Amino acid sequence: MLNNIMQTEICYRFERAPLANRFLNELKHWSVAEVKAKLFNGTDSVKITYEFDGKGFDYTCSELDDLASKYGGEEV
Numbered sequence: 834m835l836n837n838i839m840q841t842e843i844c845y846r847f848e849r850a851p852l853a854n855r856f857l858n859e860l861k862h863w864s865v866a867e868v869k870a871k872l873f874n875g876t877d878s879v880k881i882t883y884e885f886d887g888k889g890f891d892y893t894c895s896e897l898d899d900l901a902s903k904y905g906g907e908e909v
Contacts, residue, residue: 841885843897845906850876852904859900866893878909 847853853872857879860870866883873880879901885891898908 837887838884839887841883841891841894843881843894844873844878844909845881845897845901846878846909847901847904847906848877852906853877853879856901856904856906863900865896868893868897879906 853876857870857872860868868881868883870879870881881897883893885893
């Protein structure tokens with residue numbers, strides 16, 4: 834049987850480094866899904882990695898988009 838779980842990566846850019854850090858800190862205690870997050874490409878961007886089973890709608894991505902927009906971040 835094939836394992837259909839996909840490793841998904843999303844990157845968000847923020848206007849300023851403190852906003853990226855607030856987003857990153859909130860993800861450390863995020864209850865929606867298990868994600869790995871780190872600063873990358875400087876201090877104003879955050880890279881997130883998580884597993885998605887590839888079935889249906891990716892609610893984790895949607896929730897991440899909403900959270901990032903709270904801090905003025907946008908997917909790149």
